[in-house]
Amino acid sequence: MCSTCGCGQPGDGGTRLTVVHDHDHGHDSSGHGHGHGHEHPQQIVVQEAETRTVLLEQEILAKNDGLAAANRHRLQERGIAAINLMSSPGSGKTTLLEHTIRAIGSRRQSLVIEGDQETLYDAERIRATGTKVVQINTGAGCHLDAQMLTSGLAELAPPDGSLVFVENVGNLVCPALFDLGEAARVVIISVTEGADKPAKYPYMFRTADLVLLNKIDLLPYVDFDVDLCLRLIAQIKPDAQILQVSATKGTGMDAWYDWLAGL
Numbered sequence: 001m002c003s004t005c006g007c008g009q010p011g012d013g014g015t016r017l018t019v020v021h022d023h024d025h026g027h028d029s030s031g032h033g034h035g036h037g038h039e040h041p042q043q044i045v046v047q048e049a050e051t052r053t054v055l056l057e058q059e060i061l062a063k064n065d066g067l068a069a070a071n072r073h074r075l076q077e078r079g080i081a082a083i084n085l086m087s088s089p090g091s092g093k094t095t096l097l098e099h100t101i102r103a104i105g106s107r108r109q110s111l112v113i114e115g116d117q118e119t120l121y122d123a124e125r126i127r128a129t130g131t132k133v134v135q136i137n138t139g140a141g142c143h144l145d146a147q148m149l150t151s152g153l154a155e156l157a158p159p160d161g162s163l164v165f166v167e168n169v170g171n172l173v174c175p176a177l178f179d180l181g182e183a184a185r186v187v188i189i190s191v192t193e194g195a196d197k198p199a200k201y202p203y204m205f206r207t208a209d210l211v212l213l214n215k216i217d218l219l220p221y222v223d224f225d226v227d228l229c230l231r232l233i234a235q236i237k238p239d240a241q242i243l244q245v246s247a248t249k250g251t252g253m254d255a256w257y258d259w260l261a262g263l
């Protein structure tokens with residue numbers, strides 16, 4: 001849950017503080033009956049504050065879901081597919097879009113809504129491909145929401161039947177909680193981030209329609225366990241679709257373009 005925007009998963013039990021400590025009690029490891037008077041993990045929950053916070057989150061998310069449903073309805077009526085791209089900062093979302101638009105742009109008109117806290121850097125990169133792009137700067141905000149997509153679409157004016165790529169704010173936490181009204185959610189993880197990310201940020205991977213494992217050209221140079229990463233994703237989402245790609249080298253990108261053609 002983030003205190004800036006009040007976002008969180010409804011009913012997730014509020015904030016948990018877990019104290020992890022080394023065991024050096026000299027007891028054997030067969031049992032855990034060492035009576036030094038604490039529970040593992042230790043949880044500290046302030047009940048009253050938690051109740052108020054959860055109510056606020058539900059209001060924010062309920063309002064967002066209504067706007068997202070309206071976005072989805074309007075887009076579907078006009079045969080427009082919006083794709084919500086989410087990842088940590090720097091996993092390669094904009095690079096993937098630059099290559100994707102150049103590769104498929106002649107087949108289906110593609111437009112882009114860019115989300116970042118500040119700057120027009122990503123919009124300028126997309127603009128250089130000749131594609132129409134709108135940048136949404138969220139300031140202190142850590143995710144796009146359905147109202148921002150409504151506003152972005154009003155500026156973008158996508159034609160019927162087009163693809164609208166939405167690059168969310170680089171963040172593996174909050175964007176997962178906000179439905180925009182998209183047709184599909186794509187989560188990108190790159191091999192420089194560590195194979196444990198799906199286990200540490202499960203909400204993001206649980207809601208993904210497709211996971212792209214990017215920067216596989218770097219596998220010879222980084223310590224990244226592909227099998228472990230794939231296993232962790234499968235534990236969170238057993239039917240997850242996963243494609244291994246290199247946005248810069250083009251490896252695996254045809255499978256991604258084929259997937260997009262099905263939207």
Ligand SMILES: Nc1nc2c(ncn2[C@@H]2O[C@H](COP(=O)(O)OP(=O)(O)OP(=O)(O)O)[C@@H](O)[C@H]2O)c(=O)[nH]1
Pocket residue numbers: 087088089090091092093094095096116122169170171214215216217218245246247248249
């Ligand atoms: N080696 C390698 N580098 C890549 C690949 N894809 C992206 N990069 C590099 O990774 C860096 C970050 O890429 P961006 O496309 O800006 O990442 P982003 O996800 O859009 O970043 P934010 O918008 O800040 O969240 C750039 O230096 C890219 O050139 C890839 O497949 N292989």
Ligand SMILES: [Zn+2]
Pocket residue numbers: 023034
């Ligand atoms: Zn202990």
Ligand SMILES: [Zn+2]
Pocket residue numbers: 093094095122167
């Ligand atoms: Zn970007």
Ligand SMILES: [Zn+2]
Pocket residue numbers: 002004005006007142143174
């Ligand atoms: Zn947030």
